[in-house]
Amino acid sequence: MKFIDEARISIAAGDGGNGIASFRREKYEPEGGPDGGDGGHGGNVHFVADRNVNTLIEYRYRRRFNAKRGENGRSSDCYGKRGPDLTLRVPVGTVIADVNSNRILADLDCDGKKVLLAKGGRGGLGNVHFKSSVNRTPRQCTRGEPGEQRDLRLELRLLADVGLLGLPNAGKSTLLRAVSAARPKVADYPFTTLEPHLGVVRVDDERSFVIADIPGLIDGAADGAGLGIRFLKHLKRTRLLLHIADLAPTDPAADPVRDARAIVHELERYDPELARKPRWLVLNKLDLIPPDELEARIAGFLQACQADDVPCFRITAISGGGCRELMQRLQETLDRLPRPAMADAATAGDGESSWPALPPDETQPSQA
Template sequence: MQFIDQARIAVKGGRGGDGIVAFRREKYVPAGGPAGGDGGRGGDVLLLADANLQTLLDFKYRRLFQAVDGRRGGPNRCTGASGDHLVIRVPCGTEVRDARTGILLGDLTAPGDELLVAAGGRGGLGNAHYLSNRNRAPEKFTEGKEGEEWTLQLELKLLAEVGIIGLPNAGKSTLISVLSAARPKIADYPFTTLVPNLGVVRRPSGDGTVFADIPGLIAGAAQGAGLGHDFLRHIERTRLLIHLLDAASPTLLEDLAVVERELSAYGHGLAQRPRLVVLNKIELLQPEDLAQALEAVEAAVDPGSRSVLAISAAASRNLDALLNLVWQELEAAKPAQPLGAPLGLG
């Protein structure tokens, strides 16, 4: 399945039905008077968060969504049928913005969240509404109104509590594969991960926590270099980051600094997000070299605010200690309130 996390679509509410001019004509009802019915209301366009969807792929092939128009009114004051609403299903975690202004219209985070994005037009009035003492046989009616029309920018931001970040080939895919049932592509060359991977890791309490493996960042990622710019948005919702380092890298401290700079450059509070600094691939180092690497990294990070740990994802070493630290950090970083509900267009 192709991973698409951005899409631009046009939505249009249904047009309201026209009112009509009609007069009541029955055998025993002389001068029956005006009886033109109102037009039906046009259908609305709504977005619905669906837990079974994981990508915005459907919007790559269809860009225009229009609800059904209302029907025109009928005789004997019959109101026309309203148009059916159009419900568009999107993945949970989809942000909806006005494509022209960039204003956030809604954030669909929970299954079943709904957002009205284009209201249908009001139906027109039949001539029965214009009866008065001065005009006993009005021939006036109004047409239905056009439905709202918007161009929307959809952005999918994965709903993961823990994000795994780092330079290419740091072992992020290997780590998520041994912690969860996720099976990402793993190889001995950079940029094997081209899309974010999600995996559910079971807590001791039995609950599941979603981990996200974010494609490798490089210098300049926040400005669009490499793959990182496209996927940094996916860690905006995370509560905890695991910054994975290749312990055998000859430029270990520079590797650490590169990713830290990109988090600061991207903004959105990522630089202040709680995170663990984890040295991976310790099986490649001698004990004395590992001790030196740990000492250097501990000296480089902010003391007291970042935990430093050494693991081997490939050899499954110290993973329990890592998970215990993750659960402790998540408990300490519990959000004060849930993610915002849809805002609506007003």
């Protein structure tokens, strides 16, 4: 199934049915009086989060959704039937915003969460409501009210605890395969990952967390280079970011320091709040560096990035070296970090460092 994470649709609740003006016409009842019934209310439009729905593909090719209108009233005091509600199912993590005001209307961040976004119109009144002692034959009735209409923007933001950042071919998908049952595509050319992937990391029988892998960023991603930054929204709900750095690039012209700075720059350009999330540095592909050069190259990289006090981990994702220790430290830290709704103040740095530090016991590098 094609992964669709954005859609723009229009919704309309049902109009109310019209009231009716009628009078009783029965044998031996020449002046039976008014008996016009009310119109039924129009159907509402609801959105509900469903864990069995994975993408917004249903809303990419169908853009208009209308609820049914209410039935008109009838004689003999018969009220019109209410229009059935329309319920639209979306993936868990969908954010719904109004296109015209750009205001967020709903954040469906848990399974089964339901929200009313367009209310049906009220049914019109029949003439039975207008009778009085001085108006015994009312011929007035009212029309049903129109239902609400909205133009909406749907945006799916994946629910994950940890997000992976890095250049194409830095080893993000390889790491995800090494620590979870997810099987994203891995190959020796850039942009093998074209859509986000989720993997569940089970640390022990009772604890686990979710990692999100998104397509790699390159310098100029905010201006549309590569796959751009459209997938960065999937990291907004994460509590911690892993910046995967390739210290042994195959391209002779590549500079790991310049590439690491480019990732941080693109992140800040996209969303400063996202850039303030706790971010760890993970050095990958260390098995490709000669042992006698390893320590000097790592020290030079950290000094050039001004990341000497950043939680730093050394791994070899293709063989799994250092991955288990990294996952253990992640779980211990996630147990202490607040959930996304409470994390804004807790994860904000001092505004100067590009690498927000964690508590003192998390600042010692882990050796693979």
